[in-house]
Structure formats: structure tokens, C-alpha cells
Amino acid sequence: MFDKKLKMHSQILCHIADGIYFVGSNRKILYWNQGAAAITGFSPEEMIGRNCYTDILGHEDEKGNVLCDLGCPLTVGMESGHLRRNLFLRTKDGRKILVEENISALYQAGKLAGVVIAFREVSAFMGLRPFQLRSEKLKRLIPICGWCKKIRQDGGAWEQLEVFLSNEGFGDFTHSMCPICAEKIFTKKIYLENYQNICKAISTSLSLGEVLKLIVTNVVRVMNVKASLLRLLNRETNQLEIASYHGLSPAYVNKGPVEYDASIDDALSGKPVSIxxxxxxxxxxxRKDAEREGIRSILSIPLRFKDEVIGVLRMYTGEPVEYSDExxxxxxxxxxxxxxxxxxxRMFEQSVSKEREYLNVFQTVTDAVSGTLNVGEVLDLIVRKIPEVLHLKGATIRLLNETGTELKLVAAHGLSEKYLNKGPVDTEENVRTALNExxxxxxxxATDxxxxxKxxxxxxxxxxxxxxxxxxRGKVIGVLRLLTGYPRNFSPEEIDFAASLAKQCGTxxxxxxxxxxxxxxxxxxxTIQEVSRAISSTLNVREVLDMIVKKIPLIMNTKAATIRLLDDSGNKLQLVASFxxxxxxxxxxxxxxxxxxxxxxxxxxxxxxDATTDPRISYRDAAxxxxxxxxLVVPIVVQGRIIGIMRxxxxxxxxxxxxxxxxAIALAEQGGIAIENAKMYEKIRTAGRL
Structure with a gap:
């Protein structure tokens, strides 16, 4: 008898129009009735034994959120024991239907055996709601003010809409906001907040790369578009060069150069935007590249600074979009x-970059000045580095000679030998002005x-x-010249920098x-010590004198040297040593x-x-x-007597x-001492023989 009742109950459950299924504690579907099969299209054979977490039914809430995890029937049943809810599920043929679902937990011997889920489709009932509202419509006209929205009572008095509805039994009311108004206000609020955030972000960043990235990223986020790209205008090539992008593939971004197009023409003609x-x-x-990228429409906004268009900000969408005025x-x-x-x-980076370059060059030159005592190396470094930093054609350094009357070229870079040997520059007005500090x-x-x-x-x-x-040391010793290959007005900063390097030259x-x-x-x-040792170690006068005329050109960087001594009569000079x-x-x-x-x-x-012109020289042509x-002519003096000259x-x-x-006088004296020593030795030796 009990088996018959159980069989009958099973048949009843199986033939109920509502869908009923049972999920065990192991999350497997253990029962699936014919009603569930009729609603979803999935037969018992397809469902029984299947894991529920495969999400075959595609449970979603009204917002499209998947309910397999947090909204799992087994989880919900364990937490609440019983729950009724509306949700969407997916049928076998792919339709999404609205169902009402009842979940009940089933316990055996105090342990959770699983949950029973009963559901039915309620999509059809949604269409009855408008008819219900129309059938309950009041049968009378209600005057309402088109301005303040007050309603006129039967007695003629005007009252607030909320009061009228409450008196008519529609319930108590509180102020709220419709979605359209809320969206308008929210959109304006979002625009304002994002505008403030973007302005703040780009104003606190001085890196051009960071600024560009912030712009394209925020435009995509705020405007809810597919992508954004920023191109800056290169006026030399008339092309829009990529500056930054977000949401686009590298293949599309690097598809090729973009010249003036319709959006640029619109910008130059004064239009604020171009769709x-x-x-x-x-x-x-x-066009084909855009189609492959999934781009349909492009919104271009010119980037203007004062009256100049410096680039274009572009927004890309996959579908045509109607943009509001806001x-x-x-x-x-x-x-x-x-x-x-x-x-x-740009201005900051150019300034920082130039300052950094200036600093690097200044440090390099300073290190060179402090690290070497070779003037030529330092001057050559300066004339090479300055054109590199200031983008010049060349540079020269000329120093005044010993008389301070003539400038001598000591270092040059970037100029031809022909130009460097064009002639003296001492008489040029610009040089004379520079020599006056x-x-x-x-x-x-060409015209100055x-x-x-010229x-x-x-x-x-x-x-x-x-x-x-x-x-x-407060005295002008030369000039530094910087030359360009294009017309240029040197800025005060460039002049100051070059002047500081000129000062380093002086240092x-x-x-x-x-x-x-x-x-x-x-x-x-x-040299004096060496000659003194030679004098004390030898009585050979000629050997000492030869040493002197050879040492002097080496030490004093002269061409030659000669020593002439007076003969016994004291009237004629005789050449005794030369080099x-x-x-x-x-x-x-x-x-x-x-x-x-x-x-x-x-x-x-x-x-x-000048030995070639001085009248005190007899053989000027020979010289x-x-x-x-x-x-330089110096006397050779011994014990107050002049015995010869050194030239x-x-x-x-x-x-x-x-x-x-x-x-030179000291060496000449050394020569005189050697001569005197030799004479004294000769006298002593002669006296000894006598």
C-alpha cells in the first residue's frame, strides 16, 4: 500500500506543470520532472546526474549578473531554508525567459540532503500589467497646473500633487527623482567631476608623455567610447603624428601616416568638432583598417592653443553615436x-632638457678643466661641445698674442680651412666690442x-x-665665436650659457x-743645477758652453742660441758656441x-x-x-766684467x-763662471811649470 502511494506521489510530481528539480548536497541534479522539461526544453535524461555548477540554465538576475556562485540554489537553501525569487534562465533553444523560483532545503536525519526547486514561467503575466492599469483608470478629468504641477480639488482649491494622491488613497509619498532627471543631473555631475579630475591630473604632471596618456585614458572612461587617440600636428610634414592612444591595437595605430583630412579641414575652418x-x-x-578594428564613427576635436591648431583628439565608436550638446x-x-x-x-620639457644639456656640457668642461692642464685639450672640447648643445654650425677660439694686438686661432670645429684662413679678424667691429668685455x-x-x-x-x-x-683674472685674453648655418636670434639664456663656457676657457x-x-x-x-754640476766637474769650457746653447732652446722653446766672447783686445766678439x-x-x-x-x-x-725690421739688427734680410x-741678447758678466754676449x-x-x-742672464753668468774657472786653472798650471 505504501509503495502504491509513493508511486502515485512520484507520478503527481512528474506531471505537475511547474518545473521541479532536486539538487543534492554534492551539487548534482538528482531529479528533473516533465514540467521542467516542458519549460526549458531539457529532458530528464539530459539533466539528471549533471553538475548544477555547469550553469547550463544560465541563471541571471534582472541586471544580467550570473547567479551560479552567490545565487546558487544549494547555497541559498543552506542559508535561508526557503526563498522565493524572480530570475531569468536560458532554455535549450537559447531563449531567455523570466521565471518565479521557490527554493526549499531538504534535511534527512538533521543533515542537508539537498534543495528542492520549483519554478514556473511568468513572462506571460508581464503583458497583463498595462491592461490592469487601464482598467483601474479614474473615470474623471483632473485639472493640473502646467507650471507648478498643483491639482485642483473638487471644491476648487489647488493643492500639491503629493497631497492629492495621498488623499485619493494612493499611499504616502516622499520626494524622489525619475531616471531621466537623475541621469541628466548625474551626467552633469560626472562631467564636472571628471573635468576637475582631468584638469587636476594634467596640471600636476609636467611630463608630456604622462599628460598625453591621462587625456586619452580619461576620455575613453568618461565618454564610454571604444578608444581614443591623440595626434599632434607636424607642420613641416603636414602630418598628424601619433602622440598617445588607448583602446586601439598597435596594428591600427601604426597603419600609416595621417595627413590633413576632413577633421583637420573642419578644425582649420573653425568648427569645434567633426563627426x-x-x-x-x-x-x-x-576604411578597411577601421572595419577590421571594429570602428564605425570617429569624433575629432581640434586641439587649439590660442589661434593655432596643434593636433586632434579622436574618439572611436563601434556604432553610430548621437552626441548630446553636453x-x-x-x-x-x-x-x-x-x-x-x-x-x-612641451615648454617645460624643452626647458628642462636644455638646462640638463647645459649642465651636462658645463660639468664635462669643468671636469676637463680640473682634470687636465693641457690647454689645447680643454679648448678643443669646448669648441666641439657647444655646437652640439646649441645646434650650431661651428665654433672658434682665438687668443691675444703676447703684445695684446693680434688674435691667434687656437681651436676650431665645424669650419673649413679656407674659411679659417680668410684673414685677420682683429679689426672687425664685433670682435673689438667683444674685446671690450x-x-x-x-x-x-650677410648684411651686418x-x-x-661677408x-x-x-x-x-x-x-x-x-x-x-x-x-x-679680470682681463680679456681672447674671444669665443659661435656660428650657425641658419638665421637665429640667440636667447639671453643661450648667451649666458656660452658666456659661462667662455669664462671656463679663461679659467x-x-x-x-x-x-x-x-x-x-x-x-x-x-738646468742651472745641471750646468753648475758640469762646471764643477770639468774644466772644458767649450763643453759647458755647448751644454748651455743646447739647453736654452729646449727649456725656453726658442729656435736657436749663440755665445760670443770678446777677444784679448776686448774689441771683437768671437763665436764660441751655437745651436x-x-x-x-x-x-x-x-x-x-x-x-x-x-x-x-x-x-x-x-x-x-721683430728682428726682420728692427734697425738695431744689421743683418735683417739674413734673419x-x-x-x-x-x-734676446744678454751680457756674460764675470766679477763685474763683461766678457761676451749670449743670444x-x-x-x-x-x-x-x-x-x-x-x-737667460743666470745661464750666461754660469757660462762666465766656467770661463773664469778655466782661465784660473790655466794660470795655476802655467805657474806650476815655471
């Missing part, structure tokens, strides 16, 4: 801020009257020029000169009558700057042929410094 359906334009160059105003405002941020970031900037070297060699500058391709003084030269002076003094002392001169020059004739000799024989040293430019001769014009003259 372009690329799929409708059969002549569009990248949308367009928002993106136009963002584009305006983006343009300002881009220009500011004033920088001179010339924007047009302060340039002497034709040579034009042939060399020189357009502009900056001439700066090189100062050491380097001064350091090297101080070192060379100390080095010379040491070499002078060593660096030809036999032809040495045998040119007697020198006793030369004025320079007379001065030296009176006990005073004499320096001659010119020998390549002699300057000369130093140079191959270039030279002003002898006081320490050089004193060194």
Missing part, C-alpha cells in the same frame, strides 16, 4: 585643457656691417654669429699658464757694430720683437731668410717675459 562615419566613405584611405561641450573643454597642458609640458650677437652675417668677411661667410654657409669675450687658460709658469721655474732651476742655426747665417759677417750688441756689452739685456722673428733667437714673434730674461 565622421568612416564606413560610409568609400574613398577613405584606411557631450560635445565636455570633450571640447577637455580638448582645450589638453592643448594648454601639452604646450606647457661685451658679447655681440649678429642675426644676419660689423662683419668684415662673402666668405656666405660661401661657408654662415647665417648668424655670437662673439663673446674670454676673460681671465682653463689661466690654470694652464700658472702650471706652465711653475713648471718652467722648476725646469730653469734644474739651431745654419752655417750660412753664422758666417754672415761681424756683429760687433750692431746696436743690440752694444747695449748688451754695456751690461743691459735687450729684447727685440728673415733664416726664419728668425724675435731675439736667444725664436722662430715666431715673441715678447720675452721677465722670468725668461732673468733665467
Amino acid at each position: 565622421y562615419d568612416i564606413t560610409a566613405d568609400r574613398n577613405a584611405r584606411y 557631450d560635445l561641450n565636455f570633450v571640447a573643454a577637455i580638448a582645450e585643457q589638453a592643448a594648454i597642458a601639452i604646450v606647457n609640458a 661685451n658679447p655681440v650677437a649678429i642675426s644676419d652675417a 656691417p660689423r662683419i668684415r668677411y 662673402k666668405e661667410a656666405e660661401e661657408e654657409g654662415i647665417k648668424s654669429m655670437l662673439t663673446l669675450p674670454i676673460i681671465a 682653463a687658460i689661466e690654470n694652464a699658464r700658472l702650471y706652465e709658469g711653475q713648471h718652467r721655474e722648476i725646469e730653469y732651476l734644474k 739651431g742655426l745654419s752655417e750660412r747665417y753664422l758666417s754672415r759677417g761681424p756683429v760687433d757694430a750692431e746696436e743690440n750688441i752694444s747695449v748688451a756689452l754695456e751690461g743691459s739685456p735687450l729684447a727685440i720683437y 728673415k731668410e733664416e726664419g728668425i722673428k724675435s731675439m 736667444l733667437l725664436t722662430g715666431e714673434f715673441r715678447l720675452f717675459r721677465q722670468e725668461e730674461i732673468e733665467f
Whole structure:
């Protein structure tokens, strides 16, 4: 009897129109009735034994959220014991239907055996709601004010809509907001918040790359579009170059160059935005690329800074979109801020980059100045580095000679030998101004009257020029010249930077000169000591004198040296030692009558700057042929007596410094001592024989 009742109950459950199924504690479907099969299309054979978490029914709530995890019937049944809810499920043929679901937990011996789920389709009942509302419609007209929305009562009084509805039995009311109004206010609020956030973000970043990335990322997020791309205009190539993008594939972004198109034409004509359906334009160059990317329409907003279009901000969608005025105003405002941020970031990066370059070059030159005492190396480094940083054609450094009357080229870079050898520049007005400690900037070297060699500058391709003084210890010692291959107005910052490097030139030269002076003094002392040792170790006068005439050119950087001694009569000079001169020059004739000799024989040293023209030189033509430019003549003195002269001769014009003259006199005295020692020895030896 019990088995018959159980069988009957099973048949009843199986034939109920509502769907009923049982999910065990192991999450397997253990029962599936015919009603469930009729509603979903899945037979018992397809469902029984299947895991429920495969989500074959595709449970979703009204917002489209999948309910397999948090909304699992077994989980819900364990937590609440019983639950009624509406949800959507997917049928076998792919339809989504609305069902009402009842979930009940089943326990056996105090343990959860599973849950029983009963469900029925309620989609059909949704269509009855409008009919129900129409059948309950009031049969009378109710006057309502079109302005303040008050309703007129039967007695003629006007009252608030909420009060009327409450009195009519529609319940108590509280103020709320409809979705349309809420969306409008929310959209404006979102726009304002995002506008503020974007402005704040781009105003706090000075990196151009960061600014560009912030713009395209926020546009996609706020405008809910497929992608965004920012292109900046290169006016030299008339192309829109990629600056930043978000939401696009690299293949589409790098599809090829973009020249002026309809959006740019619109921007240049004054239109704030341009909406372009690329799929409708059969002549569009990248239409197929856009279709592959899933792009349908492109919204282009020009980036303007003042009256100049600097680029385009583009938004891409997969479907045609109707943008509201609020949308367009928002993106136009963002584009305006983006343009300002881009220009500011560019200016900052250019400034920082230039300052960084200036600092690096200045440090390099400073390190070189402090790390070497070779003036040539430092000056060569300066003329190479400055054109590199300031984008120049070339640079030169010229230093004043010993007399301070002529500029001598000591370092150059980027210029031809022909131009460098064009002639002296000392008389140029810009050079004279620089020698008076004033920088001179010339924007047009072809027409400026302060340039002497205009034709040579034009042939060399020189357009502009900056001439700066090189100062050491408060005294101008030369000029630094910077030359460009295109017309240029040097900024105050560039002039200051170049002036600081010119100052480094002066420092380097001064350091090297101080070192060379100390080095010379040491070499002078060593030479005197060496000659003294030779004098004390030998009585061979000629050996000592030969040492002196060979040492002096080496130490003092002269061309040659000679020593002449008075004969026994004291009237004629005889050549006893020489170095660096030809036999032809040495045998040119007697020198006793030369004025320079007379001065030296009176006990005073004499320096001659130009031996080829000075009237105190008798053999000027011979000196010119020998390549002699300057000369120093010093007396050889022994115990107050003048016994001869020593001559130093140079191959270039030279002003002898006081320490050089004193060194030459000291060596001449050493020679006199050697001669006197030899004479005394000879007297002693002669007396001994007697």
C-alpha cells in the first residue's frame, strides 16, 4: 500500500506543470520532472546526474549578473531554508525567459540532503500589467497646473500633487527623482567631476608623455567610447603624428601616416568638432583598417592653443553615436585643457632638457678643466661641445698674442680651412666690442656691417654669429665665436650659457699658464743645477758652453742660441758656441757694430720683437731668410766684467717675459763662471811649470 502511494506521489510530481528539480548536497541534479522539461526544453535524461555548477540554465538576475556562485540554489537553501525569487534562465533553444523560483532545503536525519526547486514561467503575466492599469483608470478629468504641477480639488482649491494622491488613497509619498532627471543631473555631475579630475591630473604632471596618456585614458572612461587617440600636428610634414592612444591595437595605430583630412579641414575652418562615419566613405584611405578594428564613427576635436591648431583628439565608436550638446561641450573643454597642458609640458620639457644639456656640457668642461692642464685639450672640447648643445654650425677660439694686438686661432670645429684662413679678424667691429668685455650677437652675417668677411661667410654657409669675450683674472685674453648655418636670434639664456663656457676657457687658460709658469721655474732651476754640476766637474769650457746653447732652446722653446766672447783686445766678439742655426747665417759677417750688441756689452739685456725690421739688427734680410722673428741678447758678466754676449733667437714673434730674461742672464753668468774657472786653472798650471 505504501509503495502504491509513493508511486502515485512520484507520478503527481512528474506531471505537475511547474518545473521541479532536486539538487543534492554534492551539487548534482538528482531529479528533473516533465514540467521542467516542458519549460526549458531539457529532458530528464539530459539533466539528471549533471553538475548544477555547469550553469547550463544560465541563471541571471534582472541586471544580467550570473547567479551560479552567490545565487546558487544549494547555497541559498543552506542559508535561508526557503526563498522565493524572480530570475531569468536560458532554455535549450537559447531563449531567455523570466521565471518565479521557490527554493526549499531538504534535511534527512538533521543533515542537508539537498534543495528542492520549483519554478514556473511568468513572462506571460508581464503583458497583463498595462491592461490592469487601464482598467483601474479614474473615470474623471483632473485639472493640473502646467507650471507648478498643483491639482485642483473638487471644491476648487489647488493643492500639491503629493497631497492629492495621498488623499485619493494612493499611499504616502516622499520626494524622489525619475531616471531621466537623475541621469541628466548625474551626467552633469560626472562631467564636472571628471573635468576637475582631468584638469587636476594634467596640471600636476609636467611630463608630456604622462599628460598625453591621462587625456586619452580619461576620455575613453568618461565618454564610454571604444578608444581614443591623440595626434599632434607636424607642420613641416603636414602630418598628424601619433602622440598617445588607448583602446586601439598597435596594428591600427601604426597603419600609416595621417595627413590633413576632413577633421583637420573642419578644425582649420573653425568648427569645434567633426563627426565622421568612416564606413560610409568609400574613398577613405584606411576604411578597411577601421572595419577590421571594429570602428564605425570617429569624433575629432581640434586641439587649439590660442589661434593655432596643434593636433586632434579622436574618439572611436563601434556604432553610430548621437552626441548630446553636453557631450560635445565636455570633450571640447577637455580638448582645450589638453592643448594648454601639452604646450606647457612641451615648454617645460624643452626647458628642462636644455638646462640638463647645459649642465651636462658645463660639468664635462669643468671636469676637463680640473682634470687636465693641457690647454689645447680643454679648448678643443669646448669648441666641439657647444655646437652640439646649441645646434650650431661651428665654433672658434682665438687668443691675444703676447703684445695684446693680434688674435691667434687656437681651436676650431665645424669650419673649413679656407674659411679659417680668410684673414685677420682683429679689426672687425664685433670682435673689438667683444674685446671690450661685451658679447655681440649678429642675426644676419650677410648684411651686418660689423662683419668684415661677408662673402666668405656666405660661401661657408654662415647665417648668424655670437662673439663673446674670454676673460681671465679680470682681463680679456681672447674671444669665443659661435656660428650657425641658419638665421637665429640667440636667447639671453643661450648667451649666458656660452658666456659661462667662455669664462671656463679663461679659467682653463689661466690654470694652464700658472702650471706652465711653475713648471718652467722648476725646469730653469734644474738646468742651472745641471750646468753648475758640469762646471764643477770639468774644466772644458767649450763643453759647458755647448751644454748651455743646447739647453736654452729646449727649456725656453726658442729656435736657436749663440755665445760670443770678446777677444784679448776686448774689441771683437768671437763665436764660441751655437745651436739651431745654419752655417750660412753664422758666417754672415761681424756683429760687433750692431746696436743690440752694444747695449748688451754695456751690461743691459735687450729684447727685440721683430728682428726682420728692427734697425738695431744689421743683418735683417739674413734673419728673415733664416726664419728668425724675435731675439734676446744678454751680457756674460764675470766679477763685474763683461766678457761676451749670449743670444736667444725664436722662430715666431715673441715678447720675452721677465722670468725668461732673468733665467737667460743666470745661464750666461754660469757660462762666465766656467770661463773664469778655466782661465784660473790655466794660470795655476802655467805657474806650476815655471
